[in-house]
């Protein structure tokens with residue numbers, strides 16, 4: 487099953503566009519787990535178990551594991567997600583971007599070591615830095631396009647005088663991903679929920695690509711505006727929330743609280759479909 491097939495199946499089965507981001511930060515862990523980096527797997531597995539029937543995708547952020555020498559725990563978590571939610575695709579948020587020979591190693595890490603279904607990438611180094619990921623048939627690759635952070639303006643909103651129509655840089659990335667770079671239909675784009683007008687613009691330039699949209703919850707993005715700007719039948723959106731769900735409670739009821747917040751967010755997103 488390809489990444490896109492899995493997305494469609496999870497969306498239908500769980501009636502969801504919600505992606506739960508797995509950004510484990512031990513200092514924020516509840517109760518007995520607090521401060522213990524050896525409990526990253528336990529914390530994340532409990533969250534996965536409580537929301538598995540509510541999500542279109544899971545998105546572990548690799549830095550939160552690597553910073554604590556917890557790559558082994560990430561490997562176990564990937565296996566756990568496969569076991570409890572085989573229908574739910576996993577996007578490894580790694581934001582890689584390097585020359586082709588190094589990109590081959592990053593692609594191997596994401597798809598062979600961790601067994602991810604998709605990965606996030608920076609397009610800054612150009613097509614040859616993206617191509618090695620596309621050799622993995624059926625896997626997805628999301629290019630950073632208009633990111634959720636304010637500093638995204640610094641480069642992404644610059645106008646490209648040398649390109650036809652003088653698009654903004656992020657519009658050009660969207661055009662490349664929808665067209666010439668999308669050799670096997672594996673590309674998607676990352677657009678921040680904090681910028682709904684830009685989501686709408688990206689959706690116009692890239693009408694069929696899946697959009698990964700982080701920024702609801704802790705970053706304050708507008709869930710309803712996000713869906714209205716990005717959702718179209720047949721062109722999935724994957725709306726990520728991490729901290730607002732993971733840390734919905736600092737008590738021993740953290741998994742139940744995460745489920746309540748995930749359910750609330752899922753239903754808000756579903757109800758906003760035009």
Ligand SMILES: O=C(O)c1cc(=O)[nH]c(=O)n1[C@@H]1O[C@H](COP(=O)(O)O)[C@@H](O)[C@H]1O
Pocket residue numbers: 507509547579581606632633634635676677678700701702703704705726727728729730
């Ligand atoms: O690629 C991403 O996932 C990403 C892109 C972006 O533009 N903004 C963004 O916040 N992210 C990631 O999405 C998650 C957002 O987390 P919360 O703000 O806690 O919901 C983090 O893992 C970020 O690294």
